[in-house]
Amino acid sequence: MRGEFGRIRRRPGDAVIDLAPVLFVCGLLLVTLAIAMLVPALVDYIAGHEDWRVFTISSGVTIFVGVLLVLTNWHGPLRLGLRQAFVLTSLSWVVVSLFAALPFRFSDLELSFTDAVFEAMSGITTTGSTVIVGLDYAAPGILLWRSLLQWLGGIGIIVTAVALLPLLQVGGMQLFRTESTDQSDKISPRVAQIALGIISVYLGMTALWTLFIWLTGLTVFDAVAHAMTTIATGGFSTVDMSIGHFANPSLDWVISAGMLASAVPYVLYVQALRGRAWLLWQDEQVRGLFTILAVAILAMSVAHTLVNGVDPLLALRFVVFNAVSVMTGTGYATADYSAWGPFANAGFFFLMFIGGCAGSTTCGIKVFRFQILFATARAQVARLIQPHGVLLATYNRRPIPESVVVSVIAFLVLYLVCYAALALALGLMGLDFLTATSGAATAISNVGPGLGNVIGPAGNFATLPDAAKWVLSFGMLLGRLELFTVLILFMPSFWRA
Template identity: 45%
Template sequence: MLRARIQFSFYVTGLLLCFLATVMVLPAMVDLAFHNPDTVVFLESSLATFAVGALLAVSNRSERPPTGRAFYYLLTVVSWLALGVFASVPLALSSVKLDLVDIYFEVMSGLTTTGSTVLVGLDGLPPGLLLWRSLLQWFGGIGIIAMAMIVLPALSVGGMQLFRTESSDISGKILPRARQVATVGALVYIGLTVLCAVALRLAGMNGFDAINHAMATLATGGFSTHDASLGHFNSVAIEVVTTAFMAMAALPLIYFARFIIEGRRALARDRQVRAFLITLLAAILIVTLWNAAFNHMTLAVALRHSSFAVTSVLTDTGFVTEDFSAWGSFGTGFMFFLMFVGGCAGSTAGGIKIFRWQIMLGAVRNQLRVTLSPNLVAPLSYNGKPVDTPMLAAVQTFFFLYFLSFSVLSLAVMATGLDFLSASSAVAQAMANVGPGLGQTGGPAGNFAAVPDSAKLLLVLSMLVGRLELVTVYVVLMRDFWD
């Protein structure tokens, strides 16, 4: 059985590598148009990746996948790691000279839609390489959509089984199968990306920047084509457009299909979307008032900078226009804690996710009520569906693993030489797939080039663990999995 799992995992990974090789042709075409010699690099990388992918697929071909959940855990981890290795090849061969650790950090940051970078001088990099970074984030986002809508609910990871029945309810009205639900999510993702690119172009970006930033926005990734991120443009119109699309990217993609069909009733039915929007608006209000009162900003300027920064961090996108580490201890601390909140399940956003916070708060409230009245029966429900004991246990396990992992990884990064603020913020942003750190990482507008290689590898692990929802990775590390 184990051999069958590994064999089919290699088969699917081979197919994914063939797809990755095809995508490499796009930056090759861009470099060709700009007469950049890296065209050859991308074409060679594409051929090599396709050859390995085809070999894996042909030599491990199987008629049907193994039964049981174990195969899907293994496939998810193996495919993500393999894609990271082969997506690194163009960077390794390009005119940009980076060591292997930096290359893998940059690529995994893209695929997990984290957006942390080790590259300096983005404004002068070859256009094909800039596009490659954006494509990694954007296609990483598509992989996340598939995971969030099909794989994680089926595996009951961290309470995601709650959305397995939700997909069935939707499919009864709109679509016949969960796979088609994911297809609708992907189409919404593509449509929003196109709309975002058009809106950014109309707001003043050139076409190349608009396409790259649109992909990074909808992937909630945050890679930019400029060292100063969105601050490079210093444009209110661009910031308004980006803020709006960052917020949309953190909503469940299937929600947009519901909204088209049901209108405002879709908002009334979805507690997660309501809670996310309320949290976003409340956080913007708090930070705006803080900046206006204590950071010598007019109300309009405070609203501009606060709304962009809060939306960027809460949605785990990571674009920057202002250094929020200069907003005082409360402002910096507030933004740090926002990293743990996250967006909605079914979106490309990272973090703990709004629905888990709602379930945990509901469980705590019920426990307090039972403590006051021991004979009280207080069932827990979410969006009209019962939250049973296994589902609650899955959410509680996720919280425990999340903060245990955060603590252990923070201590490990501190052991490499970073101070407490730098290490804890770096791990927090990596696990939540946010992007900017604090302290020795150069602040929100800085990068991770000066971080020790050992710390970078720990942060890559943090990105992967956070993006794959912890349980998926830890199950594969259990001895029982391999028995």
């Protein structure tokens, strides 16, 4: 098994996976991460907080390893095969999380290694679950680092969804491959140009929501931090009580709009800027997203008013914010919605799984998969009525390929199996039923808070046992990378192929 750095040598007859391109890209990502660490270092230095040294040293360690990986694995033009792409997709997120944990581990927070990795994984996957208590008094550098991690994770999620997942044909994502390869639908001839357009939109939206949030009365620092986690649909806040701390109706509506805007495929924004704005509403995914949210908000607002005696307009404000936050996987909270009653608990629990649109920063199963299943089921029922008719399931006015249907069904089955396995594992560690089931849901759907008194909107993950935090961290990675890209690495046949 020994061989040159970056390459696995196998027995004669076995294929070899050249890991040099994978490690090269990981090195570039670490260099980028190291540069990002200097931003909170500068903020802490200006604020006179000693943690600037922690960020500076962490940046130095990270950039050393990153440059080492780049220099030792540069062998000419970068070429990634299919199996290398699978390895890269998972390994890059793990490596970045481990090095992003360094400031958490050695800062004044004095988090354990487990807690530091949990916080970093929660940040980079834009989950939003936290183990930190006392955010109101934390150093500004740490607060900014949490927001910056989610912001970087958000753009990484979009680029992965647009460039890699359609190529890997994961969970029906091949349906969106036309966005970069079909001459009739492409927005630019190269995936790199598509990514550049998306990054420009992402930067523009972040700047715009920074201004909007600042205009609601927050400080510049809080506006920047919350704009980054709003657009990334991450949910990390600068205070323990999340957005509820500010008790600001204008802020609630502004952030609700930001979370919803980021739940839309970013490719559609690029197309809109190129003069095809009508595609935003013509897209079935976008219409489905708004329809599901509208029904959920109406039902839960009425229930909140009748069950808890809340003023209808106040109920609408709280339900809109928290429903959008949960469905998009942001994880902000303005109230402890787990105390609203059984109907609200059930509603929020199911919203956790749905998620937003593919090609956005959101999480969950994704709206398009439910639409494909519904279209397939409807076509099947129609065939029972007209057995000799030619009835095709369609999506966005196009027939759905059988390979996409099979892929979506396989994804959903695996999603449920993984969810059940995570919930059972958490239950075996002594967690109560609500904590285990909602914890597994919020991890695999990258939502943030769970339900109940322990990990609910008013709770925290700090009191969970270390083993549970590792299970949840793995669940976050699984959900963020669409399951298959992680689980395939555990199959011996993958490495023998």
